[in-house]
Amino acid sequence: NAGVTQTPKFQVLKTGQSMTLQCAQDMNHEYMSWYRQDPGMGLRLIHYSVGAGITDQGEVPNGYNVSRSTTEDFPLRLLSAAPSQTSVYFCASSPDETNTEAFFGQGTRLTVV
Amino acid sequence: GEDVEQSLFLSVREGDSSVINCTYTDSSSTYLYWYKQEPGAGLQLLTYIFSNMDMKQDQRLTVLLNKKDKHLSLRIADTQTGDSAIYFCAESMDSGAGSYQLTFGKGTKLSVIP
Numbered sequence: 001n002a003g004v005t006q007t008p009k010f011q012v013l014k015t016g017q018s019m020t021l022q023c024a025q026d027m028n029h030e031y032m033s034w035y036r037q038d039p040g041m042g043l044r045l046i047h048y049s050v051g052a053g054i055t056d057q058g059e060v061p062n063g064y065n066v067s068r069s070t071t072e073d074f075p076l077r078l079l080s081a082a083p084s085q086t087s088v089y090f091c092a093s094s095p096d097e098t099n100t101e102a103f104f105g106q107g108t109r110l111t112v113v
Numbered sequence: 114g115e116d117v118e119q120s121l122f123l124s125v126r127e128g129d130s131s132v133i134n135c136t137y138t139d140s141s142s143t144y145l146y147w148y149k150q151e152p153g154a155g156l157q158l159l160t161y162i163f164s165n166m167d168m169k170q171d172q173r174l175t176v177l178l179n180k181k182d183k184h185l186s187l188r189i190a191d192t193q194t195g196d197s198a199i200y201f202c203a204e205s206m207d208s209g210a211g212s213y214q215l216t217f218g219k220g221t222k223l224s225v226i227p
Contacts (some may be wrong), residue, residue, distance in 0.1 A: 004155075004213030033215075042117065042201060043156070058214065090155055097213050098144055099205055104155035 002026050006091050007111040010106035018079040021108050024093030030112060031094040032074040033058070037107075040079065049074055050057045050097065071099040081112045102112075117218035119202050121155040124224045133221045135202030138183060142204040143213060145178060147187045149197070150199045150220070159200075189223075197225045 002028045007022045027047060032037065035043035035058075045058030049068040063085060065077040074093075088109050094102040116138045123132045137145070143164050148156040160209040162169045162176045162185075169176045189196055199220040205213040 003176075040121075040219060042203075042216075044217075046212055047164075048214070092156075097207075099146070099213055099215055100144060100161050102158055104157070106153075106155045107225045 009054040029093035
């Protein structure tokens with residue numbers, strides 16, 4: 001099993017560019033989430049999904065879109081990148097809503113210049 | 114809103130015990146977690162405790178929960194250099210939308226001195 005796979009690992013964007021961060025899991029987990037991690041701060045929830053076709057906003061959703069067309073994939077889209085979105089992004093999946101068996105990807109380090 | 118607080122740094126000698134502390138504010142937390150993050154890696158779930166428990170032990174790890182004081186601790190016995198990492202405390206509660214959302218602390222950087 002690959003677990004949770006995030007691509008790319010590193011990305012540099014110019015302000016105003018758009019891009020999609022990919023996340024895929026092969027564990028048939030229903031629950032998937034996107035977090036951002038900023039220096040000196042814990043992870044903050046951006047968006048999450050409780051199953052295919054269902055998404056909802058987390059703590060810091062502005063500037064990001066998500067979709068969940070399949071159980072396996074949960075891409076995160078930045079429509080118009082801003083320097084404030086410079087961060088490390090983590091995708092996570094879990095078999096149930098309790099997150100007691102959550103798995104995290106290796107992260108995508110994004111820099112917006 | 115929810116808040117999870119941890120000290121930012123802890124330094125211990127190899128072979129000693131490490132105790133990482135965490136306080137949280139939301140009394141309706143259902144689960145409390147400890148995650149480990151090694152440099153350049155994602156978060157790894159170490160252990161979790163259900164809110165109606167006081168203690169959970171798993172090999173070298175002991176989790177203590179004081180619900181009255183909203184205090185959670187992680188004790189690592191016989192700390193090794195491989196335990197050097199950032200440790201995150203997290204709480205979750207039912208969002209009412211079919212999902213338990215995690216709220217993380219800022220992380221405690223554990224440095225183990227050989």
